[in-house]
Amino acid sequence: MQATQFHITSLLDQVISGLPGLLPELVLIAAFVLSIFSGVFVDRLWRHSTLAVALLGMIAAAVCSGLELRTPAAENLLFGTVLPDAFAGYIRIFIAAACILFALSIVANPDFTAHRKKTADLYSVLIAVHIGLNLMVMATHWLMLFVAIELVSIGSYIMVGYLAKEARQTEAAMKYALFGAVCSAVMLYGLSLLYGFTGSLEFTAQPFIDGLTATPPLLTTLALLLVFTGIGFKLSFVPFHFWSPDVYQGAPTPVTAFLSTAPKIAGMAMLVRILYAWPESSAPAQSLHTMLLVAAIATMLLGNLAALRQANVKRMMAYSSIGHTGFLMMAALAYSAGDYTVLLFYLAVYTIMNMGVFMLADHIESRTGATDLAAYNGLGKRVPLAMVCFVILVISLTGIPPTAGFVSKLLIFSVVFERWQATGNPGMIGLLIVGALTTVISLFYYFKVPLNAFLKKPDADQTMETAPLSGGLLWLIVILSGATLVFGIFPQWLTNWFG
Template identity: 35%
Template sequence: MEQEIFQLSYLQAIVPELLLLVVGLLLLGVDLVLPEARKRELSVWAAAGFAIVALASPLAYLGEPQFVFGGMIGSEPLNAIFAFIFAMAAFLVALLSRDDERLEPSGVYYALIAFAVIGMDLMVAATDFIMLYLALELTGLSLYLLSAYDRRSRFSVEAGMKYFFYGSVASAVMLYGITFIAGLTGQTLYLGVRYLFASAVMPAWFGMGVLVLILAGVGFKVAMVPLHTWAPDVYEGAPTPVTAFLSVTSKAAGVMALMRLLVWIWGSLPSHAEMTSLIAALAIVTITLGNLFALRQKSFKRLLAYSSITQAGYVLVGVTALSPMGLTAVGFYLAIYAVTNIAAFTVLVLVSNRSGSDWLRDFVGLQQRSPALALALLVALLSLGGVPPFAGFVGKILLFAAALKSGFVWLVGAALANVLISLYYYLNAVRMAYTRAEEPVEPLSIPVASRWVLVIATAGIILGTILAYPLYHLLERAAMVWF
C-alpha cells in the first residue's frame, strides 16, 4: 500500500456535498429547538441552505478535469453544473413544501432532501462502480423515505413501500451486474474496465449482458420502460412537492450516470451498434407508452407522472447519440425539464390546497380564480409539450438534432409523432384552466413562497430560450471533457 498524501483540493471537489451534509444536520438540530407552531419556518432555513449550496457548487470544479479520492469521482465542469441544478431544484422544492397544506414538513423532511442531493451529485460524479452503487442507494433510500413521509395518507405509505420494494430489487440486479465486472476484470474503476473492454478481451455479448443487468438499476431511476411500473403509483401517492423533486432530480441523476457508463465504458467496445439500438428501442417504447397512458388520465398528478415517463424517453433519444452534441443536449434538456416540471407541480399544489384532490376538473375556472397561476400553468405545459418559444422546444430540437446526426432517423420520426400526441393532453389541461366555471368561483391567492418558485421557474423556462446559445456553449465545453 503506497503512502498517499492527502490533498486539500480533494475536499474542495466535494464542497457541495459537504455543505449539504452540514445543512442536513443543522436542519435536524434546528427542528429540535423550534417550537411546534413555527415548524413551517424550517422551509426558509432549508431553502437558504440549498441556495448557499447552489452558489458554492462551481467550486467543485478544480480548474481542470481530474480524478479525486483515488478515482472514485471526477472533478469536472459537468459535475459542478449538475450539483448546481440539483441544489436549485432542492431550493425550489423546499420553498414549495411550505405552501403545501397537506404536508407537515419537519427537519427530517428537509434533511432527507439534502441527503438525497448528496447521493445525486455523487451519482453524476462517480467514476467507480462501488461509488456509483453507494450514491444510487443513498439517493434511493432518502427518496423512499420521503415518498412515505405523509404517514396519515394511506397512499403515501403505499407509495413508499412500492418504491422501496421495486427499488431494492432493481439495485440488487444492478449490483449483480457489477459483480460480473469486478470478478472478471478485477477492477471497479471505470477507466480500468474501459481499458479491458476496449482491448477486446471481453466478448461484445458479455458486455451487453452486463449492461442489461446494470440498466436495471439506472433505468429504474430514470423510470425507463419496462422499469417504469413503480412511477405512476409513487408519483401519485407521494406528497406533491416530493413528487416534483424526485420526478426531476432522480431522473436527471440516473440519465447522467447512464450516459457516463455508456460513453466511458460501453462506447469503447469495438462494436457498440447493438447497444445504441437497444437504448433507442427502449427510448421509443418509453415515450409511446408514457404518452398512451397519459392520454387517459383524469388526475392531473397522474397525468404529470406519465408525462414525466415520456419526457425521460425524449432524453434517452439524446443519449443514443453518444456524442458531445448528444451529451450537451441531454444536459440542456434535463436542466430545462427540472424548472418546467417544478412549475407545473407548484400550480398543482396550490390548486389542490383548495380542492383537496388532484383531479383535472379542479382546474376549470383557474383563469378566473387566478390569472397569474393559469398563465404559469400555460407556460409550463407548453414548454413540456415542446411549443416555441419556450425552452422545452429548444431542448427537444437539440435532442433530436443530436440523434439525427448519429443516424437515428426513424427514432426521431417516431419521437416527433409522439410530440404531437402529447400536445393533446397538455393542451387539454390548459383548456380546462381557461374554461369558464359555471358556478361563481373564489379567487385563489398565491402564497409568497410559491410566488417565488413560480417566478424563478417561469423565468428559467423563458430564459432557457433567450440564453439558449450561451447555455449551450457552456454545456458543450463541459461535455467535451468526456470525449
Template identity: 45%
Template sequence: MHQLLPNITGLLNDVFTGITYFMPEAYLVLLFLVVMITDLVFGKRAVAYCRAIACAGLVIVLFKDLLQFGLVLNGWHLIFNHMLLLNRSSICFKSIIDLLALMLLLYFTWDKKLKAHSKGLADLYSIAIASVFGLHLMVMAVNLLSIYLAIEMVSIASYLMVAYRTENALSTEAGLKYVLFGAASSAIMLYGISLLYGFSGSLDLQAPAMIAQLLKVNSFSASFAVVLVLIGIGFKLSFVPVHFWVPDVYQGAPTPVTAWLSSLPKIAAFALVLNILPFVMPIGKAIGFDLTIVFAVISIVTMIAGNFAAVMQNNVKRMLAYSSIGHTGFALMAVIVHNPQSLSALTYYLLVYALANIGALALASYFSNVADAEDIEGYKGLGLKYPIASVCFTIILISLTGLPISAGFTGKLFVFSAVYNIYQQDSSIWLALLMITGALTTVVSLFYYIKIPLNLFLKRSENQDIEYRKSYNLIVLASIIAFVLILLGVFPNSILKYL
C-alpha cells in the same frame, strides 16, 4: 496487511488532495448535521429554523459549486482513487441540482396537505439535504462501487420522502411500492456489479484490465452483467421497462416530493450515464453488445409508452408522471449521440424540463390548496376565478409540450439538431426512427397537456359554490418559472453558452 502498509501514505495523500475538489459535498455533510441537530434541539418549533438553515446552506453550496469551474480549466480530475470524476459537465449538473433543490425546499411548506402533517417538516429538510449529497455523488461517480453507493443513498432518502405523510394511506402505499421496486432494482444492479467484478477483477470502469478480462469471458455472460447494471440506473431514469413504479409513486407522494423525484434524481441519473458511457461503450463493443442500439430501442419504446399512457389519465399528477417517462425517452436521444453538441443540448433540455415540471406540480398544489382539485375535471371553470395561476399553467404546459416560443421548444430543437447532425454523417436507421418517434410523440403530448387549459377556460364548473381562496407563494413561484421559460425560449444562448 503488511503488503498494504507501503501504499497507505499514497492513499492518504490521494484522499487529502481529493478533498480540495470535494468542498461542496463537505459543506453538504456539515449542513446535514446542522439541520439534524437543529431539529433535535428545537423539536416542533424547528421547522422554520431547519428551513432557513437548509436554504441558506444550499446557497453556500451553490456558490462553492460555481467556484469549482476554476479547478477544471485545465481538464478533469479523478479523485479518491478514481472513485469520482470532477469535470465541467459534472459541475454544471451539480449547480442545476442545487438551484432546483433550493426552489423545492421553499416549496415544501407551501403545500397545505404536506404542511398539515402532525410531526412537522423538520425531518424532511434533513432528508432532502442527505438526498442532495447523494445526487452530487451520482453526478461524479465513475467507479462501480461509488455508483452503487450513490444510487442507494438517493434511493433511501427518496423512500423516506415518498412515505413521509404516514397518516395518509395513499402515501404509505406509494412508499411501500417504491421500496419494493427499489429493492428489486438495487439487488439486480448489485448482482450485475458482482458479475463484472468476478469477470474482470476490478470495479474501476477506466481500468484497461477490465476490457481485457471481459474479452476472455463468454460474450453473453458479460452482456448480461452490463444489462443488470443498466437496470439499476434505469430505475432512476424511469425508462421502459423499469417504469412501473412511477405513476403510483408520483400520485401517492406529497406533491412537492413528486416534483423532487421527477426532476433531481432524473438529472443526476442522466449525468451518471454521461460519465460512464465513454467507458462502458468500449466494453460493450468489445463483447459484441452495441449499447447505441439498446438505448435507441429503449428511447423509442419509452417515448411511445409514456406519451400514449398519459393521454388516458385524468389525475393531474398521474398524467405528469407518465409525461415524465415520455420526456426521459426524448432526453435519451441526446445520450445516444453523445458529443459536445448533444451534451449542451441535453443539459439545457433537462434544465427547462425540470423547471417546467416543478412549475406544473406547484400549480397542481395551488389548485389543490384553493379548490381541492386533484383531477383534470376538477379544474372546470377555474380559469376566470384564478386567472394568473391559469395563465402560468398554460405557459408551463406549452413549454412541456415543446411549442414555440417556449424554452421547451428550443430544448427539443437543440436535441433534434444534435441527432440530425450525426444522422447526416452516417444515415443510421436508428437515428431516423428516433427523430420520427420524437416528432410524433410531441404531437401526441399536445392531446393530454391541452386538457388542463381546456377545462380551465372553456368548460363551466358544475360546482359554482367554490370558495375563492389564494396561495400567494405558489403564484409567485409559478409566475417566475413561466417568465423564465419564455425568456429562455426567446434568448436560449443566455444560458446555453455556460453549459
C-alpha cells in the same frame, strides 16, 4: 509484495489532495449535521430554523459548484471514484436548484406544515439525498455509484412515506420501496458479475474496458442488463417504469415534483458517463447502445400514449415525465463526447418546466382541491394567474415556440439528425421520427388543461370556494414560467454559460 503494502501517509495525501473537488458535498455534509441538531434543539424556538440551515447549505453548495466550474478536475480523484469535471459541475447546480425549489414548496404546502411530525427531519433527508445525487453525477466507480443510488433511493422512500396521512400515500411508499429495493438488489448482482469478469470496479479505467471486451458478449450483455435494471428504475424508462405513475399519484405533490426532476437529471448524467466511458466501437458499448435505443423509443411511445387516457392530473404528468425520459435518452444517445451543451440545455429547461408544473399542480390542489382534469373546469376564472402559468409551462413541455422547451427539442432533433448523417445509423432516424411523432401526440393531452380551465364551464355542484394561501409560491412559479419564456427567446444566455 511492494504493491500490497499500505503506505498510510501517501494514502492520506491522496485523500487530502482530492477533497477540494468535493467541496459542495463537504458543505452539504456540514449542513446535514447542523440540520439534525437544529431540528432537535432550535426548532422549538424558531419554527423555520432547519429550513434556514438547509437552504443556506444548499445555496452554499450551489455556489461552490459554480466556483469549481473555473477549475474542473481533469482526472479522477479519491482513488478513481469520482470525477468532478465541468459537466458534473453544471448538473450539480441544477440539482441544487431543484432541491431548493422542493424545500420552498414544502413550506408552502399546508399538508406538510400542519403535520404532527413537523418538517425538520424532511429537510435533513433532503440534504442527504442532495449529497447522493451529487455523488451519482460524479461517480466513476461502481461502488461509489451504488452507494450514491442507495442514498438517493432510501431518502426518496422516506420522502414518499413521510406524511402517511392517507392510505394511498402509504401504498405509494410501499410500492416504491419494494420495487426500488428489488431493482437495486438485482443491480448489485449484475455489478458483482461485472466485477468478476473484469477484476476492476472503476468503470472508466482501462483494465475494466479490457476485461469487458475479453468476456463473451452474451455474458456482458446479461450483466449489463442486470445493472441497467437499477439504473432504469432511477430513470423510470420502459420496462422499469410501471412504479412511477402509482408513486407519482400517491406521493405528496411537492415530493412528486422533486422525484420526477432531480433523480432523473442525476440519472441521466450517470447514464451519459457510463455510455461514453467505453470506446464506441467496442462490443459492450455497442450492445448497450442498442438496448438503450430500443428502450428510448419504447419509453417515448408508451409515456405519451398512456398519458392520453389519464383523468388524474398528477398521473398524466407522471406519464408525461416518462415520455420526457425517453427524450432525454435520445439526447444522451446522440451526445457526442465533449459537446454537452445540448444535453445540459435540455436538463436545465426540464428542471424549470417540470418543477414548475408540479409545484403549480400542488398550488392548485391546495387552493381548490382539484386533482382530476374534470375538476379543472372553469378554474381559469377562479385562479387566473396560476392557470396562465400552467399554460405557459405546458406549451414549453410540448415544445412550441417561443418557449425554452421548443429550443431544447429543436437542438436535440438537430443533433440527432447530424449524428444520423455522420454515422448512417438507422436507429438515429428511428429516434427522430418517434420523437417528432410523440411531440404531436403530447399536444392532445397537455392541451386538455387549458381547454378545461378556460373553455369549459364548471359543474353546477362544484364548490366555488378558494382556500386562502399565501402567494409566495405562486410568485416563484411565475418566475419559473417567465424563465421558460426568456430562455426560449434568448437561448444563448444559457448556452453561452455552458460554453
